[in-house]
Amino acid sequence: MPSSPEPSPRVGVLAPPNDPDADVYAAALERAGAEVVRLWFRAVPERLALTVDLDDVRLGDRSLGGLRGLLVRKLYFSFPPAHLADVEERNGRTLRARFVAARERASLVRTALLELERRGTTVVNPPDRVLRHTEKLDQAMQLHRAGLPVPPSLGTSDPGAVRAFFAAHQDAGVIYKPLSGGGQAALLTPADLDEVRLAQLQNAPVLFQRRIPGPEWRVYVVNGHVVAAAELDTTDVIDARDNLASATPVAVDETTGQLCTKAVAHLGLLYAACDVRQSPDGPVLLEVNPAPAIRFYPAPVQDAVTAALTRLLLGGAA
Amino acid sequence: MIWDDPAPPLPTAPDGFFCRSLDVDAQRRDQAATFIAPAFVHGRPARRLWPVFQHAPHVPHLSLAPALRPEVAAAIARDLAQAAFAPHHHAAYRIDVCRRPAPGSVLGRFFTWLASAGAVTWIQALFGAPPSLRGLVPRQVQISRMVTGQGFAPHVDTLDDGVTVVFQFTRGYAAAHGGALAFVPAGTVPVIAVPPVFNTAFVFRPAGVRHTVTDVAADAPGPRYTITAFFLRPDPSNLDDK
Numbered sequence: 001m002p003s004s005p006e007p008s009p010r011v012g013v014l015a016p017p018n019d020p021d022a023d024v025y026a027a028a029l030e031r032a033g034a035e036v037v038r039l040w041f042r043a044v045p046e047r048l049a050l051t052v053d054l055d056d057v058r059l060g061d062r063s064l065g066g067l068r069g070l071l072v073r074k075l076y077f078s079f080p081p082a083h084l085a086d087v088e089e090r091n092g093r094t095l096r097a098r099f100v101a102a103r104e105r106a107s108l109v110r111t112a113l114l115e116l117e118r119r120g121t122t123v124v125n126p127p128d129r130v131l132r133h134t135e136k137l138d139q140a141m142q143l144h145r146a147g148l149p150v151p152p153s154l155g156t157s158d159p160g161a162v163r164a165f166f167a168a169h170q171d172a173g174v175i176y177k178p179l180s181g182g183g184q185a186a187l188l189t190p191a192d193l194d195e196v197r198l199a200q201l202q203n204a205p206v207l208f209q210r211r212i213p214g215p216e217w218r219v220y221v222v223n224g225h226v227v228a229a230a231e232l233d234t235t236d237v238i239d240a241r242d243n244l245a246s247a248t249p250v251a252v253d254e255t256t257g258q259l260c261t262k263a264v265a266h267l268g269l270l271y272a273a274c275d276v277r278q279s280p281d282g283p284v285l286l287e288v289n290p291a292p293a294i295r296f297y298p299a300p301v302q303d304a305v306t307a308a309l310t311r312l313l314l315g316g317a318a
Numbered sequence: 319m320i321w322d323d324p325a326p327p328l329p330t331a332p333d334g335f336f337c338r339s340l341d342v343d344a345q346r347r348d349q350a351a352t353f354i355a356p357a358f359v360h361g362r363p364a365r366r367l368w369p370v371f372q373h374a375p376h377v378p379h380l381s382l383a384p385a386l387r388p389e390v391a392a393a394i395a396r397d398l399a400q401a402a403f404a405p406h407h408h409a410a411y412r413i414d415v416c417r418r419p420a421p422g423s424v425l426g427r428f429f430t431w432l433a434s435a436g437a438v439t440w441i442q443a444l445f446g447a448p449p450s451l452r453g454l455v456p457r458q459v460q461i462s463r464m465v466t467g468q469g470f471a472p473h474v475d476t477l478d479d480g481v482t483v484v485f486q487f488t489r490g491y492a493a494a495h496g497g498a499l500a501f502v503p504a505g506t507v508p509v510i511a512v513p514p515v516f517n518t519a520f521v522f523r524p525a526g527v528r529h530t531v532t533d534v535a536a537d538a539p540g541p542r543y544t545i546t547a548f549f550l551r552p553d554p555s556n557l558d559d560k
Contacts, residue, residue, distance in 0.1 A: 176336070176337065177337065177339075178337045178339065178340055182339070182340065183337050183339030183340050184339045186337070186338070186339070192336075196332050197332075197336065198336070199331045199332050200331060200332055200334055200335060200336040201336050202331035203331050203333075203334070203335055203336075204335050204336065204337070204340070206336045206337055
């Protein structure tokens with residue numbers, strides 16, 4: 001009697017429908033024979049029901065329980081909300097009602113993802129660790145406490161602290177960026193130390209860091225191994241993302257490789273991209289990204305990363 | 319000892335964020351400033367323009383001149399001369415339209431911006447963000463060309479409330495060359511006639527407003543070019559899809 005063919009392993013990709021990086025990841029998974037389910041919880045709960053009970057996690061009338069792996073490319077829930085739309089697009093006549101709705105929704109979506117992981121789905125990366133990415137200063141502090149080189153950093157709403165930090169690092173310069181992400185790094189200039197400008201810190205505190213010179217490497221780590229890296233020229237730019245066109249594959253030396261794998265392990269991530277500045281004094285970790293973009297980097301980098309990630313999500317070794 | 323300071327009111331700080339990349343309004347202003355003449359992006363006080371607009375005779379309206387940065391207007395005019403136009407799909411509309419300008423061109427970028435939330439922010443800010451202009455969305459952007467013999471019969475674009483902006487890119491027309499945007503509440507006698515003057519913009523409230531474009535004369539020095547943007551409150555049933 002002929003046996004029925006084994007069904008394709010099902011893997012979820014959690015991302016907005018128009019996310020081009022998710023397209024790259026999904027295409028690699030499909031090439032490897034996976035059935036890819038694109039998930040996005042934006043319609044929950046107004047237009048799509050999410051249900052979690054002791055036996056299953058269901059989106060609409062479909063079970064998510066059989067997912068072999070789940071790649072978390074973007075999260076659209078958190079509390080407090082990371083996006084204005086998290087609150088604005090909820091049902092409710094008043095802002096207070098929509099705020100409460102957002103809180104309740106975030107709780108159920110987070111539980112659903114955690115439960116999938118408990119039920120055996122390889123979640124890359126677990127949602128709580130992805131959400132910690134919005135605490136950029138805390139990440140730098142964690143890595144510093146683990147003995148890994150990070151830029152001297154300051155998060156503050158105190159104009160005096162900014163002036164003192166600027167004076168202390170005048171030789172190299174100081175950059176600043178949002179503490180929770182979502183913005184480019186910029187160079188702190190003497191004009192920024194103006195009283196009126198610094199008073200804007202009363203509206204929102206800011207992350208300041210010593211500027212680290214040198215080319216920037218983006219080092220991809222999957223399941224504890226460095227799988228590929230690209231070098232970005234940082235001449236004439238503050239934020240390396242302004243020079244993505246310069247990205248070229250680079251062979252990772254042992255020191256940098258160990259730095260990255262240690263950092264990724266310390267943060268409890270299965271997959272991450274480390275941004276490392278190759279300063280004259282050695283590599284310095286700017287940031288570890290738990291849900292990184294991939295499409296800006298050369299094809300050999302994309303291929304190596306997506307192949308390793310696909311193996312991880314399908315349950316193999318990287 | 320309490321180290322927090324719970325006492326109201328909050329201290330007064332200058333508006334905006336130290337990280338400008340977080341300040342969406344500032345980014346949108348910068349975006350508008352790449353196209354629109356500085357006086358209509360950073361001009362103060364914008365609130366004074368709203369009563370001028372509202373109480374204009376016959377139809378709420380306002381003219382902007384020059385509307386765009388000169389180099390932007392010149393580049394768009396060049397792109398319009400090269401753009402692919404086709405007759406409007408409604409045969410009754412005697413105009414040519416360009417549906418997809420080249421994405422990398424200045425015309426393409428202006429088109430994309432006019433169809434974005436950033437353009438809504440600009441038009442609201444132009445008038446000091448009055449409550450009457452809340453909730454607008456970019457409904458339609460139309461790039462149109464009229465050549466000799468073409469014109470537009472009297473019509474009403476929409477019954478929805480909002481604002482229409484007609485950017486003009488026609489050079490060298492005299493009154494006898496036609497191409498005027500004419501408001502005709504009844505019959506054919508205009509109460510307002512807006513000549514096609516290069517790098518001007520005519521802003522008006524379109525709800526139920528009957529208007530026409532006079533025929534382009536045989537001796538006109540070239541085509542009549544306009545880019546028209548509709549910023550309306552959502553109610554798709556009211557739009558006459560011209």
